[in-house]
Amino acid sequence: MVAIAEKHPLLFTGSDWDFDTIRRIHETVGEVAGRQLGLDTYPNQIEVITAEQMLDAYASTGMPQLYRHWSFGKQFAHHEMVYRKGMSALAYEIVINSNPCISYIMEENTAMMQTLVIAHAAFGHNHFFKNNYLFRQWTDAEGILDYLAFARKYIAQCEERHGLSAVERLLDIAHSLQSHGVHRYPRRSRLDLKVERQREAERHAYREQVYNDLWRTVPGQPSQTAGRSSAERRRAMLGLPEENILYFLEKTAPLLQPWQREVLRIVRHVAQYFYPQSQTKIMNEGCATWCHYRIMTHLHEQGSIDDGAFLEFLQSHANVIMQPTYDKPYYNGLNPYAIGFAMMQDIVRICESPEDEDRAWFPDIAGKGDAVTVLKHVWENYRDESFLSQFLSPRLIREWRLFHLEDDSTKPTLRVDAIHDERGYRRIRNALSRQYDIGWQQADIQIIDVDLDGDRQLTLQHNTVNGILLYEKDIDQVLQNLAAIWGYKVVLREVDPATGRLIKEHIARTPQRNGPNGEDQLF
Amino acid sequence: MHIIDRRLNPGGRSFTNRQRFIRRAKNLVQRAVREDFKNRSIKDLDQGGEISITREGVHEPALRRGSAGGRRDHVLPGNKEFIEGDSIRRPPPGSGGAGGPDAGTGSGEDAFRFLLTREEYLDLFLDDLELPNLAKRKLTGAEAKELHRAGYSTTGSPSALSVTRTMRNALSRRIALRRPGRDTIRALEEEIATLTESGADPTRLDALRIEHERLVTRSKRIAWIDPIDLRYRRYDQTPRPVAQAVMFCLMDVSGSMNEQMKDLAKRFYALLHIFLRRSYRHVDVVFIRHTDHAEEVDEDTFFHSPETGGTIVSTALDEMLRVVRERYSPDDWNIYVAQASDGDNIGTDSGRVAKLITEDILPISQYYAYLEVGRGDGQLPLGSVARTTDLWRTYEMHVPSGGHFVMRKVWHRREIYPVFRELFRRDGADEGGP
Numbered sequence: 001m002v003a004i005a006e007k008h009p010l011l012f013t014g015s016d017w018d019f020d021t022i023r024r025i026h027e028t029v030g031e032v033a034g035r036q037l038g039l040d041t042y043p044n045q046i047e048v049i050t051a052e053q054m055l056d057a058y059a060s061t062g063m064p065q066l067y068r069h070w071s072f073g074k075q076f077a078h079h080e081m082v083y084r085k086g087m088s089a090l091a092y093e094i095v096i097n098s099n100p101c102i103s104y105i106m107e108e109n110t111a112m113m114q115t116l117v118i119a120h121a122a123f124g125h126n127h128f129f130k131n132n133y134l135f136r137q138w139t140d141a142e143g144i145l146d147y148l149a150f151a152r153k154y155i156a157q158c159e160e161r162h163g164l165s166a167v168e169r170l171l172d173i174a175h176s177l178q179s180h181g182v183h184r185y186p187r188r189s190r191l192d193l194k195v196e197r198q199r200e201a202e203r204h205a206y207r208e209q210v211y212n213d214l215w216r217t218v219p220g221q222p223s224q225t226a227g228r229s230s231a232e233r234r235r236a237m238l239g240l241p242e243e244n245i246l247y248f249l250e251k252t253a254p255l256l257q258p259w260q261r262e263v264l265r266i267v268r269h270v271a272q273y274f275y276p277q278s279q280t281k282i283m284n285e286g287c288a289t290w291c292h293y294r295i296m297t298h299l300h301e302q303g304s305i306d307d308g309a310f311l312e313f314l315q316s317h318a319n320v321i322m323q324p325t326y327d328k329p330y331y332n333g334l335n336p337y338a339i340g341f342a343m344m345q346d347i348v349r350i351c352e353s354p355e356d357e358d359r360a361w362f363p364d365i366a367g368k369g370d371a372v373t374v375l376k377h378v379w380e381n382y383r384d385e386s387f388l389s390q391f392l393s394p395r396l397i398r399e400w401r402l403f404h405l406e407d408d409s410t411k412p413t414l415r416v417d418a419i420h421d422e423r424g425y426r427r428i429r430n431a432l433s434r435q436y437d438i439g440w441q442q443a444d445i446q447i448i449d450v451d452l453d454g455d456r457q458l459t460l461q462h463n464t465v466n467g468i469l470l471y472e473k474d475i476d477q478v479l480q481n482l483a484a485i486w487g488y489k490v491v492l493r494e495v496d497p498a499t500g501r502l503i504k505e506h507i508a509r510t511p512q513r514n515g516p517n518g519e520d521q522l523f
Numbered sequence: 524m525h526i527i528d529r530r531l532n533p534g535g536r537s538f539t540n541r542q543r544f545i546r547r548a549k550n551l552v553q554r555a556v557r558e559d560f561k562n563r564s565i566k567d568l569d570q571g572g573e574i575s576i577t578r579e580g581v582h583e584p585a586l587r588r589g590s591a592g593g594r595r596d597h598v599l600p601g602n603k604e605f606i607e608g609d610s611i612r613r614p615p616p617g618s619g620g621a622g623g624p625d626a627g628t629g630s631g632e633d634a635f636r637f638l639l640t641r642e643e644y645l646d647l648f649l650d651d652l653e654l655p656n657l658a659k660r661k662l663t664g665a666e667a668k669e670l671h672r673a674g675y676s677t678t679g680s681p682s683a684l685s686v687t688r689t690m691r692n693a694l695s696r697r698i699a700l701r702r703p704g705r706d707t708i709r710a711l712e713e714e715i716a717t718l719t720e721s722g723a724d725p726t727r728l729d730a731l732r733i734e735h736e737r738l739v740t741r742s743k744r745i746a747w748i749d750p751i752d753l754r755y756r757r758y759d760q761t762p763r764p765v766a767q768a769v770m771f772c773l774m775d776v777s778g779s780m781n782e783q784m785k786d787l788a789k790r791f792y793a794l795l796h797i798f799l800r801r802s803y804r805h806v807d808v809v810f811i812r813h814t815d816h817a818e819e820v821d822e823d824t825f826f827h828s829p830e831t832g833g834t835i836v837s838t839a840l841d842e843m844l845r846v847v848r849e850r851y852s853p854d855d856w857n858i859y860v861a862q863a864s865d866g867d868n869i870g871t872d873s874g875r876v877a878k879l880i881t882e883d884i885l886p887i888s889q890y891y892a893y894l895e896v897g898r899g900d901g902q903l904p905l906g907s908v909a910r911t912t913d914l915w916r917t918y919e920m921h922v923p924s925g926g927h928f929v930m931r932k933v934w935h936r937r938e939i940y941p942v943f944r945e946l947f948r949r950d951g952a953d954e955g956g957p
Contacts, residue, residue, distance in 0.1 A: 013770075019526055019528070022526050023524070023526060026524050027524075030524075036834045042857030043524065044524045045524070045527065046525065046527070047526075047527045047529045048526065048528050048529060048530055049529045049530060050530050051534075053530070053532070053536070055537070056535075056536040056537045059537045059540065068539050068540055068543065069540065069543070070540060070543035070544040070546070070547045071540065071544070072537065072540040072544075072813075073537060073539075073540030073541040073543050073545070074544045074581055074635075076540060076541050077541060077544060077545075077637035077638070078536040078636075078637055079639060081573065081636055081637040081638045084638060085573075100525070104529075107530055112867075127781075168543070168547075170814065172583070175583060175585075176583065176584045176585055176586070177586065178585070179585055179586055179587065180586050185578075268600070280724040323600055324598055324601075325599075325601020325603075326599035326600060326601050327601060327603075328601075331839070334598075334600065342694075352700070358864055364894060372872050389584035400600045400601075401600060401601050401602040401603070402599065402600055402602065403598070403599060403602040403605055404596060404597070404598050405596070405598075405599060405611070406594070406595075406596060407594065407595040407596070407597060407613075408594045408595075408914055409592045409593055409594070409595075410594075412613070413611060413612060413613060414611040414612075414613055415608070415609070415610055415611075416605045416608060416609040416610075416612065417596075417607070417930065418604055418605055418607055418609065419602055420602065421607070421608055423607065424607060428598060431596045432598040434594070434596070436597065442585060442586075443587065443588050444586070445586060446725065450892070461708045463592075464593070466593045466594040466595065466596070467594060468588050468589065468592060468593030469588070469589050469590065469592060469593065470586065470587065470588060470589060471587050471588060471589040471590070472589055473584075474584035474585060474586070474587065477584040478584050478585065478586055481584075488528040508800055
């Protein structure tokens with residue numbers, strides 16, 4: 001180790017840094033990340049900012065130039081207060097999934113902290129963004145900054161042209177539906193004329209091949225379309241059922257102005273951009289944390305950072321992956337950094353020194369040796385839900401002493417359904433992974449019908465799970481919003497999908513129309 | 524890899540959003556600010572501060588599941604004593620503990636807290652208030668010109684000559700042009716003198732003579748002070764709007780005024796001062812206290828030094844007029860008067876008080892507020908109302924109500940703000956006494 005240490009000069013001493021230090025750190029970290037871990041990243045752009053600017057960045061969900069809206073001001077006011085009162089420190093960094101990958105680092109970080117941040121964000125997160133299938137499928141790292149700039153300008157123009165309050169009201173409405181403004185299934189790939197022609201030719205050739213004139217003489221069936229009810233046809237034409245409410249409104253709401261449709265679209269796009277992030281919290285943070293841990297350890301081993309800096313690192317690392325137990329007053333759910341890091345360390349253990357139990361549970365990876373390749377495969381192809389259900393090991397369940405609690409509101413007490421024993425492992429694993437399933441986290445609400453012949457009533461259906469209804473206080477407001485955009489009556493039915501029984505019905509009527517010819521009803 | 528230093532970028536990116544947020548929650552925030560004001564001490568009346576409003580008011584609704592009912596699953600770390608099948612008592616709602624991961628996304632606390640800056644605080648605090656008669660002065664306001672220093676110029680009157688600057692220029696010019704110094708010439712002359720005396724080395728003597736000649740011509744040619752060295756102090760004239768106000772605080776400090784009553788008065792003064800400072804660039808405050816004689820004092824003495832004696836209000840008015848004559852010409856200053864008293868006055872003085880107010884003070888002042896403070900302790904407000912004080916009666920009878928003379932009675936600290944608001948409401952409706 002001493003021999004290596006002589007080869008690598010110290011990157012920095014003490015806690016001061018300058019831009020040269022940052023450049024050197026980035027180079028060395030990049031070298032380790034490339035050589036040791038084989039990380040595949042977007043080019044990095046590192047921006048040094050002040051605490052003030054970090055607060056700014058916080059407020060707009062980390063996006064550098066999101067459009068203006070009061071709710072971001074609210075976020076800002078909240079964070080500012082929390083920070084100024086010393087209730088919590090600011091994050092050390094914010095990283096943006098874009099190409100080049102932008103990491104904001106704070107000027108008051110120590111040199112060690114900058115190293116940690118660069119390893120964590122500029123390489124860990126960056127690799128995850130570039131390689132994870134959800135991000136590849138759903139987000140456009142190349143275009144996001146341009147799109148946000150466009151959106152900001154467009155909305156500012158709308159404010160000028162149509163008035164602040166009209167735009168603000170529309171954004172309020174769109175935000176309230178934002179959670180149901182994403183496409184959850186892979187978009188259809190774009191049609192390609194050449195391929196289509198070829199397919200058509202193939203189909204034609206096939207028909208020619210199997211043509212038999214005899215079929216013509218067989219008495220005909222009643223035609224397909226006539227058999228379908230008009231309701232079915234209507235739904236098919238409108239593309240119902242549709243779970244992307246914002247998309248449906250943008251495309252079909254009868255009374256919207258073009259600019260209003262565009263604003264809905266912007267909100268929808270932003271929601272879609274964040275859609276993968278909400279599904280990969282554990283994996284994303286776990287990946288970054290594991291990478292920074294590996295890289296920092298290696299830097300220390302090769303003598304690029306001294307013992308003091310390494311101890312400082314270990315302390316912040318320990319803070320990051322701290323997981324309080326459920327009975328602590330500051331328990332606030334599972335810490336994604338902690339569980340992600342623990343699971344990835346566990347995968348390394350399984351790969352390198354498996355026990356019999358691991359061989360039984362993870363035959364594919366146990367003893368495989370090359371842990372980094374396995375991890376990279378995992379980072380690429382899983383999201384939180386599938387990651388947990390695949391890789392949460394019995395050993396980790398024991399170490400964390402996880403238990404599964406069943407809370408049935410019809411019963412007076414809570415029931416412990418499973419603990420860390422042979423009978424419980426799988427149940428705990430399933431229950432936990434289900435908690436991270438986006439389809440489980442968010443209410444399943446779909447637009448199922450529009451009464452085109454009658455009063456244009458829009459019907460939504462909430463397929464309840466385990467009898468959990470929507471949040472009473474919000475739902476009426478949201479429906480009222482929906483009705484304002486749709487322009488006609490809106491009905492939301494909460495049903496039990498197993499029996500089809502209607503549990504509850506919410507109705508929202510449009511506000512009194514004031515435009516003489518029906519225009520301007522929205523606001 | 525790029526490293527970009529963004530630290531110098533203009534901050535306050537969230538400023539607009541923050542403003543929008545405050546505008547949106549204005550009613551709530553304003554109420555909170557006024558609530559907050561009641562608990563503040565005078566010193567930090569005009570500081571920013573932490574404000575808490577109900578979360579409800581700035582709530583953003585969303586399509587999400589409720590937090591009650593149905594069947595839920597929680598997976599929690601740190602099992603110590605449970606085994607499968609155990610029953611646990613339901614923890615009381617909101618106590619944290621086994622809340623599960625969903626608990627964090629719920630409503631949490633129902634107050635939304637944040638910090639307001641000083642400007643925001645005052646804006647909201649004084650939002651719908653307006654200075655009475657501010658417009659009048661603006662309309663008639665002949666703007667005075669004012670001289671102020673504006674660097675140096677190469678021309679100007681001799682009286683404005685800046686000697687230091689001129690000498691500095693001259694010195695640097697002399698150094699730059701290598702004007703021979705007096706010492707050099709003198710040394711040369713001495714050497715010539717000794718050489719002439721001794722008669723040795725005539726060639727050197729000639730060379731020295733020529734050198735001396737050259738230096739003397741040079742020093743004559745290059746002036747000690749040249750016209751291009753001259754610098755004059757430059758003055759600019761700028762129009763000075765009458766954006767200054769003087770606020771006279773008159774207070775009766777005779778024995779009948781106790782600390783608590785003084786505190787009431789002080790609060791009123793403090794409010795008025797904050798308020799004036801927002802409208803005028805410059806606000807002077809003059810404290811005049813009186814018993815049976817009046818004097819101008821500093822703030823600390825004004826509020827805290829005990830004084831005994833009789834009460835003659837007109838002395839304070841005389842003193843105020845004297846100060847106005849000496850320092851605050853009504854043409855240049857907006858004059859505001861706030862008088863606080865418990866209402867006692869010597870009976871024979873009332874005629875003079877009324878005359879001074881109506882004839883001398885009201886014509887020159889923008890606003891005259893008379894605040895009568897009552898004893899908050901023990902004495903029933905109702906009883907006080909029944910007993911009209913001497914001064915109150917004097918003002919009521921002799922001073923024309925309406926216009927810019929107002930009077931109010933206050934018994935308790937909490938009434939100060941409402942009274943203040945009433946006086947400075949934006950519609951400017953003046954009502955007589957209560």
